[in-house]
Amino acid sequence: MVFIASDLSNNPQGVADPPEGSEAFAVTQAVHVDGPVQYPQDPPAGGPHSGNVLECRVYDAPVVSEFAVHALEHGAVWITYQPDLAADEIRTLEGFGRRRELIVSPYPGLDSPVVATTWGTQLRVDSADDPRIDQFIRAFQNRTAPENAASC
Numbered sequence: 001m002v003f004i005a006s007d008l009s010n011n012p013q014g015v016a017d018p019p020e021g022s023e024a025f026a027v028t029q030a031v032h033v034d035g036p037v038q039y040p041q042d043p044p045a046g047g048p049h050s051g052n053v054l055e056c057r058v059y060d061a062p063v064v065s066e067f068a069v070h071a072l073e074h075g076a077v078w079i080t081y082q083p084d085l086a087a088d089e090i091r092t093l094e095g096f097g098r099r100r101e102l103i104v105s106p107y108p109g110l111d112s113p114v115v116a117t118t119w120g121t122q123l124r125v126d127s128a129d130d131p132r133i134d135q136f137i138r139a140f141q142n143r144t145a146p147e148n149a150a151s152c
Contacts, residue, residue, distance in 0.1 A: 013019045018139045019123060019132035020101070027120045028098035030073050030146045037066055042079050043107055044069050046119040056152040058097035059105040071103055072119045075142035078131070080107035090130035096133065101141055101152060119145035124152075 010110050027046035050068035056076050068078050079093055083106040093114065097104035107115070112124035116133050118140040125132060142148045 013063075018121070019135035021125070021132060022121055022136060022139075023125045025120050025122070028104070032070075037069075039065065039069075041117075043115060043117055043121065043122075044072075045122050046072055048059065049073060053152050054103060055079055056101050056103050059107065061102070062108055063103070064099070064107045068103060068105075071101075072117065072143050073147050074101070074116045074152045075119070075145040075148040076101045076152045077137050077141045078103045078105070078117045079114065080105055080110055080114075080117070081128070082106070082110045083108055085113055085128070094127035095108050096137065099137070102137070103152075 002027045025041060025045050029048050030046070032049050032051040033048045038081070039047055044065050046069060050064065050066035051066050053070040053074060054063055054067035056071060072078060079096055079102065081090065081093055093104050096102055112126065112132065114125045114128055116123045117134045121140050121144055123132060
């Protein structure tokens with residue numbers, strides 16, 4: 001009998017590289033604050049946030065960014081989309097929302113049709129069918145946040 005082992009401790013999902021187009025941001029604070037926060041990214045990719053954490057699920061209305069950032073701190077992926085995105089594309093994104101530790105919501109004023117965000121990382125794509133969304137989730141979910149795998 002032969003056993004083959006691999007060390008996946010630095011890359012638990014086994015993804016070698018982030019998908020093309022992923023952007024990384026330095027996030028220097030992860031403190032709880034009261035009230036709104038001005039974030040350098042839109043949608044935000046980390047930073048000061050509410051003490052309330054957003055439940056991971058699909059939303060049909062915009063969510064409070066400061067709550068979503070708290071979920072990002074826990075390792076969640078937040079998929080946002082332009083509110084006027086085609087219904088079939090929204091259904092595709094809602095399919096991602098059935099996964100654990102994932103939020104899907106519309107985001108008014110978004111400059112790309114779809115944006116996937118984790119703590120300190122984003123991917124902007126033109127279509128919900130872009131295979132890089134799944135690659136992004138596998139590459140970054142529960143891997144870049146200060147409190148990875150905490151509940152949301």
